Amino acid sequence: MRTAIVSDIHGNLTAFDAVLADLSRMSPDLILHGGDLAGPGSRPAEIVDRIRDLGWRGVIGNTDEMLHKPETLVKFAASAPQFKSMFDAIEEMAERTREVLGPDRVAWLGALVRVENQGSLALVHATPASTWRAPQAEAADAELERVYTPLGKPVVVYGHLHWPFVRQIGALTVANSGTVGSSYDGDPRASYLLLDDYRPQIRRVEYDIEAEIRALIASGLPHAEWVARSLRSSRPEMR
Numbered sequence: 001m002r003t004a005i006v007s008d009i010h011g012n013l014t015a016f017d018a019v020l021a022d023l024s025r026m027s028p029d030l031i032l033h034g035g036d037l038a039g040p041g042s043r044p045a046e047i048v049d050r051i052r053d054l055g056w057r058g059v060i061g062n063t064d065e066m067l068h069k070p071e072t073l074v075k076f077a078a079s080a081p082q083f084k085s086m087f088d089a090i091e092e093m094a095e096r097t098r099e100v101l102g103p104d105r106v107a108w109l110g111a112l113v114r115v116e117n118q119g120s121l122a123l124v125h126a127t128p129a130s131t132w133r134a135p136q137a138e139a140a141d142a143e144l145e146r147v148y149t150p151l152g153k154p155v156v157v158y159g160h161l162h163w164p165f166v167r168q169i170g171a172l173t174v175a176n177s178g179t180v181g182s183s184y185d186g187d188p189r190a191s192y193l194l195l196d197d198y199r200p201q202i203r204r205v206e207y208d209i210e211a212e213i214r215a216l217i218a219s220g221l222p223h224a225e226w227v228a229r230s231l232r233s234s235r236p237e238m239r
Contacts, residue, residue, distance in 0.1 A: 002027070005123060005177040005193040007034025007159030008061065011041015011097070012181030012231075014215065015190040016050070018207035019180050026194055026203070032116055034159035034177050035061025035125035038109065039097035040090070040227055041181060042215040048105045059123055060112035061160065062131040067098050068110025076132050086238060092222040115151065120198050122153035126160040134160045137176065141169045148174055155198045162236070164191045164202045175200040182227070183234040 004023055009016050023031065033056045038044035040063075051058075066073040073094065077087035098106055114131070116123040126134035127147050135143050144167060148156040155173045163185045164178030178191030189204040213228045221227070229237040 001119070001197055002029050003118065003121065003195045003198075004028040004031045005034055005157050005159075005195070006031060006056070006180060007125070007177040007192070008036040008162055008179035008181055009033075009038075009041070009047050010036055010063070010179070010181035011038050011044040011047055012190075012212055013041075013043040013046050014209075014212035015180045015205075015207045016047060018205045019190050019192055022203060022205045023192075028194065030118065031056050032118065032123055033058030034123060034157070035059045035112065035131070036063045036159065036179075036181075037061070038067060038101060038105075039063055040093040040221060040223075041097075042212060042219040042221065042224075044097050045101055045105060048101065048108065052108065057116055058112060059114060059116050059125050060109065060131060061125040063094075064109040064112060065131050066094055067101065067106050070094065072132075083238075089223045089226065093227075096221055117153065120153055121155045121157065121195070122148075122151040123157050124151070126158060131160075134158055137161060137163045137165045141167070144174045145169055145172060148172065155195070155200070157193060157195075157200070164193070166200050166202065173198070173200065175202075178202060182230055184230075184236050186234050188231070188234040 037047050125131045157175045159177050162179040164176050166175045177193035180190045189206050192203050194203050209231050216224045
């Protein structure tokens with residue numbers, strides 16, 4: 001059984017198309033998505049429509065949740081007032097993305113589940129309890145065990161960090177699928193996770209970042225230049 005986990009697309013259709021081409025070559029039996037599908041990016045509606053047409057099952061991410069329930073962003077932003085200008089910009093981008101998506105797509109995002117179980121695999125966006133907070137790639141084994149053992153599966157996959165990794169902690173395998181749409185680990189390529197009989201490996205896929213940046217600028221998304229800086233640097237750019 002070969003399973004692919006595709007997460008954190010963030011409206012980046014150029015990267016998504018490249019990943020779809022690689023998936024065609026890898027021929028997984030099952031493809032799941034890890035949330036954060038639509039924003040902020042150049043073509044959020046196209047991404048949602050493609051995934052709905054493909055029939056992929058998956059989980060809700062924090063950006064999906066904030067599009068459906070704007071108050072979740074307000075609540076999270078209140079916990080970090082030092083980043084108010086950044087969250088204000090995120091709110092502006094979310095408003096624009098919400099308009100582009102329309103109510104039907106936003107409702108579909110809001111109806112996504114928090115945990116997807118498939119055999120020995122559990123998939124969440126960040127943690128079982130939150131779409132907004134997750135252990136970092138360098139987290140101690142004890143933290144990963146505490147957070148993910150309650151899911152009751154020997155293999156747990158999450159996204160959110162935009163930083164892929166695979167960790168083996170005793171009988172528990174914890175993997176992060178990384179991101180299709182906006183890498184933060186210094187490697188500009190898109191990433192996704194491929195599991196052969198629940199043994200995970202990270203796939204990296206090249207795509208035309210400058211073409212995506214042109215689409216992003218043309219989209220009219222507020223603060224598109226900020227998103228473009230992160231795409232070019234493959235790092236989280238703070239405002």
